[in-house]
Amino acid sequence: MNLKIILSTILLIILIPTITGAFTYNSKEFQTVIKQLDMQGHADHEFSTCTIQKVYYDEVIEMLNGGMNEAEIIQSYVDEYGQAALRTPGSGKSGIIAWVMPGIGLVIGVIILAVWLKRLTRKNQEAVYVQPGKAGWKNETEREIIEKTFEEERRKLF
Amino acid sequence: MYLIGNIALVLGVVISLYSLAANIIGIRTGDRKWLESARGGVLSLVFIAAVASFLLFYILGTSQFQFSYVAAYTSQNLPMVYKLTAFWAGNAGSLMLWTVLLCIYAGMIVFSKEKRNPMIPYVSSVLLINILFFFTVMLINGNPFEMTDKIPADGKGLNPMLQNPGMILHPVTLFMGYVGLAVPFAFAIAALIMKRMDAEWIKLTRRWTLTAWLFLTLGNIIGAWWAYVELGWGGYWAWDPVENASFLPWLTVSAFLHSVMIQERKNMLKIWNVSLIILSYILTLFGTFLVRSGILTSVHAFGDSNLGAYFLIFLAFMAMISIYIVMTRYQLIKKDSNPIESYFSKESSFLLNNLILVVAAFAVFWGTMYPLISESVTGTKVNVGAPYFDKVMAPIFLALILLMAVCPLIAWQKAAFDKFIKSAIVPLLMGLATAFLLLAAGVKGLYAILGLASTVFMFGTHVMEFVRGIHARRKATKENVFRAAVRLTLKNQRRYGGYIVHMGIAVLTVGVISSYAYSSEVMKTINKGESITIGHYELTFNGLSETTRNNNGIVVADVSVAYKGKAIGGVKPEKIFYETWPEPSTEVAVKTHWAQDLYVVLSSWETKDKVTFMVKVNPFVSWIWTGGIIVVIGSAFALIGGRPAGRIQPTSVTKS
Numbered sequence: 001m002n003l004k005i006i007l008s009t010i011l012l013i014i015l016i017p018t019i020t021g022a023f024t025y026n027s028k029e030f031q032t033v034i035k036q037l038d039m040q041g042h043a044d045h046e047f048s049t050c051t052i053q054k055v056y057y058d059e060v061i062e063m064l065n066g067g068m069n070e071a072e073i074i075q076s077y078v079d080e081y082g083q084a085a086l087r088t089p090g091s092g093k094s095g096i097i098a099w100v101m102p103g104i105g106l107v108i109g110v111i112i113l114a115v116w117l118k119r120l121t122r123k124n125q126e127a128v129y130v131q132p133g134k135a136g137w138k139n140e141t142e143r144e145i146i147e148k149t150f151e152e153e154r155r156k157l158f
Numbered sequence: 159m160y161l162i163g164n165i166a167l168v169l170g171v172v173i174s175l176y177s178l179a180a181n182i183i184g185i186r187t188g189d190r191k192w193l194e195s196a197r198g199g200v201l202s203l204v205f206i207a208a209v210a211s212f213l214l215f216y217i218l219g220t221s222q223f224q225f226s227y228v229a230a231y232t233s234q235n236l237p238m239v240y241k242l243t244a245f246w247a248g249n250a251g252s253l254m255l256w257t258v259l260l261c262i263y264a265g266m267i268v269f270s271k272e273k274r275n276p277m278i279p280y281v282s283s284v285l286l287i288n289i290l291f292f293f294t295v296m297l298i299n300g301n302p303f304e305m306t307d308k309i310p311a312d313g314k315g316l317n318p319m320l321q322n323p324g325m326i327l328h329p330v331t332l333f334m335g336y337v338g339l340a341v342p343f344a345f346a347i348a349a350l351i352m353k354r355m356d357a358e359w360i361k362l363t364r365r366w367t368l369t370a371w372l373f374l375t376l377g378n379i380i381g382a383w384w385a386y387v388e389l390g391w392g393g394y395w396a397w398d399p400v401e402n403a404s405f406l407p408w409l410t411v412s413a414f415l416h417s418v419m420i421q422e423r424k425n426m427l428k429i430w431n432v433s434l435i436i437l438s439y440i441l442t443l444f445g446t447f448l449v450r451s452g453i454l455t456s457v458h459a460f461g462d463s464n465l466g467a468y469f470l471i472f473l474a475f476m477a478m479i480s481i482y483i484v485m486t487r488y489q490l491i492k493k494d495s496n497p498i499e500s501y502f503s504k505e506s507s508f509l510l511n512n513l514i515l516v517v518a519a520f521a522v523f524w525g526t527m528y529p530l531i532s533e534s535v536t537g538t539k540v541n542v543g544a545p546y547f548d549k550v551m552a553p554i555f556l557a558l559i560l561l562m563a564v565c566p567l568i569a570w571q572k573a574a575f576d577k578f579i580k581s582a583i584v585p586l587l588m589g590l591a592t593a594f595l596l597l598a599a600g601v602k603g604l605y606a607i608l609g610l611a612s613t614v615f616m617f618g619t620h621v622m623e624f625v626r627g628i629h630a631r632r633k634a635t636k637e638n639v640f641r642a643a644v645r646l647t648l649k650n651q652r653r654y655g656g657y658i659v660h661m662g663i664a665v666l667t668v669g670v671i672s673s674y675a676y677s678s679e680v681m682k683t684i685n686k687g688e689s690i691t692i693g694h695y696e697l698t699f700n701g702l703s704e705t706t707r708n709n710n711g712i713v714v715a716d717v718s719v720a721y722k723g724k725a726i727g728g729v730k731p732e733k734i735f736y737e738t739w740p741e742p743s744t745e746v747a748v749k750t751h752w753a754q755d756l757y758v759v760l761s762s763w764e765t766k767d768k769v770t771f772m773v774k775v776n777p778f779v780s781w782i783w784t785g786g787i788i789v790v791i792g793s794a795f796a797l798i799g800g801r802p803a804g805r806i807q808p809t810s811v812t813k814s
Binding site for chain 1: 389390391396426500513524542549550570679680681743744759760770
């Protein structure tokens with residue numbers, strides 16, 4: 001008997017929002033859905049002056065209160081308007097291209113940079129000094145570099 | 159006035175054509191008379207553009223509705239400041255602003271102390287091509303002096319969203335940045351044509367580029383602030399196509415400002431630097447094309463515009479010319495490049511910085527254009543909105559912040575790892591301590607915590623650089639801390655100006671991350687005397703009143719605010735019903751605190767006693783504006799006193 005009461009209570013707690021239409025603009029579920037919808041390009045408009053947004057807000061509240069979950073609501077919009085219903089590219093072929101291209105750009109950039117750096121540093125390794133330095137420098141180039149660096153640092157600070 | 163205005167535009171076309179021809183003849187024959195004549199032509203263009211601009215200001219200020227432009231963007235009761243700022247509210251006026259700025263810049267170049275430099279006629283020619291284009295477009299399809307068929311009794315008025323102090327500064331600063339980039343572009347093209355591929359053009363244009371970057375930064379920051387206080391959706395950056403278009407050149411110029419240092423010091427990256435400045439210039443044209451073509455939906459786009467085709471043609475023309483010149487000079491530019499000493503050096507870190515900034519630009523460009531690309535390729539439009547950019551750009555910017563944290567600690571030529579670790583340890587600990595403190599305080603959001611910790615690490619690095627410099631200076635000179643700090647900074651304004659910019663970006667980043675990750679929002683309908691609670695704030699609605707200002711009806715909500723139970727005054731969000739505009743406009747009430755903004759929008763009302771409010775608490779938003787100001791101060795500081803870096807050229811001899 002006690003178990004039945006507990007189960008009924010839990011069921012009622014779960015169902016009450018649906019029965020009483022308790023979803024509001026502040027509900028987490030509502031926010032999750034609404035943030036994904038493009039609302040025909042009106043997603044970033046100010047709510048109070050945008051009639052299109054109002055229509056969408058009310059529709060979503062109605063759907064939530066009608067018992068639809070977030071995924072179902074999103075799918076219903078995608079069914080109606082296609083991928084253009086959403087603010088971000090979806091998981092279709094076209095959507096994946098949109099998501100991965102910046103990554104591909106980065107990978108290509110990294111490869112170009114790595115190859116180029118390797119070439120430039122190899123070029124440097126081929127460059128050797130001719131005479132040993134007098135004051136303990138490994139070579140003349142290093143001496144000059146260090147002197148220039150000291151001079152540069154001195155100029156920066158003093 | 160109609161005649162003066164139109165004659166000015168015709169003269170603009172004629173004189174820019176003449177000056178261009180005079181320059182070409184002068185360059186080919188070496189006859190200075192032609193070059194002098196071209197210089198005179200540029201001066202005349204400055205005069206003509208100034209006359210046309212003053213005339214436009216005059217007809218706007220005196221409400222001469224016989225001019226279509228005045229009738230379309232102003233009205234009798236519009237405050238004078240907005241009558242004047244309507245100069246750049248529409249297509250034709252913004253073209254005029256672009257033209258006058260371009261003419262002034264060209265005048266400054268040809269009459270600068272470098273006026274005898276053989277590059278100047280080439281530079282002037284490139285700028286004249288731009289000026290010619292803008293005067294021609296105005297004459298053909300964007301004439302601000304066009305007359306109406308019938309003089310209206312009153313004008314349509316200015317869009318309420320444009321009646322904001324942001325209108326005075328945002329378009330002008332952004333245009334100064336856009337137009338400013340034409341100057342280094344012109345110098346780069348001139349250097350290429352003359353086959354002078356040393357760093358001279360970079361040294362000559364350093365201040366121009368930095369100024370353009372400063373104005374682009376200022377323009378974007380002011381635009382963000384304007385959007386925040388005016389649009390009423392609670393954010394400041396919507397990744398709108400036109401916002402993106404102004405962000406793109408900012409990213410590429412940021413990359414350029416770093417990579418030129420390598421060319422100045424090491425005579426490297428010549429092709430890269432030329433390409434970056436060409437790209438930045440082309441991106442400014444691309445942004446202008448986006449605003450005027452109507453191909454993408456944007457709050458910034460000019461609704462009545464059909465100028466996109468002109469800009470597309472000009473953009474393609476300039477891009478092709480630039481590519482042709484670069485290709486023909488490729489072998490020449492490739493020569494004389496110095497090697498990099500080590501992977502672990504400032505040179506390499508700057509290259510990595512360039513990579514990240516360019517990838518960021520590519521990602522923004524890709525996201526902006528993808529709806530068009532997908533629609534033309536697959537026939538189905540795929541939207542790319544703010545959530546896409548937030549997700550894609552967050553890791554890119556995190557990488558950039560981390561690089562900014564370590565880059566100042568890496569030495570030129572070849573960095574020693576142990577010294578690097580020694581210098582990095584304190585800022586790194588500061589970053590880690592931040593992460594632990596945030597976690598201990600129960601702050602959620604791993605990515606945001608990671609971003610904030612990295613930002614503190616970056617800020618700490620720069621503070622430590624100042625501390626180390628001051629310490630070294632004090633040790634040698636025995637100066638007090640203040641004097642050592644001032645002299646150290648003044649001694650190398652370019653370097654420390656850059657550091658101030660980075661510190662400003664750190665402050666700004668804290669604001670961006672916090673406001674994105676931790677803002678909260680409530681929308682609620684309440685009766686008079688009832689309250690809304692959000693965070694530690696409690697807002698009580700006291701009543702709704704109506705008033706009139708400049709013939710516009712205003713509905714004001716009186717709301718008192720308490721913070722942690724203590725009254726802190728009130729806010730008065732408004733809804734304005736403009737006499738000349740069909741849609742009401744929202745005036746947001748913002749209560750700013752250093753740690754958060756209370757953002758209140760009067761959304762709607764059923765009766766005088768029952769009102770719906772949208773309330774947001776946006777953490778650390780004021781840090782964004784403060785960071786922006788620091789960035790501007792830092793770049794101005796680097797601009798005023800910065801000298802080009804001295805070149806360190808190792809005298810290595812190739813093994814024979």
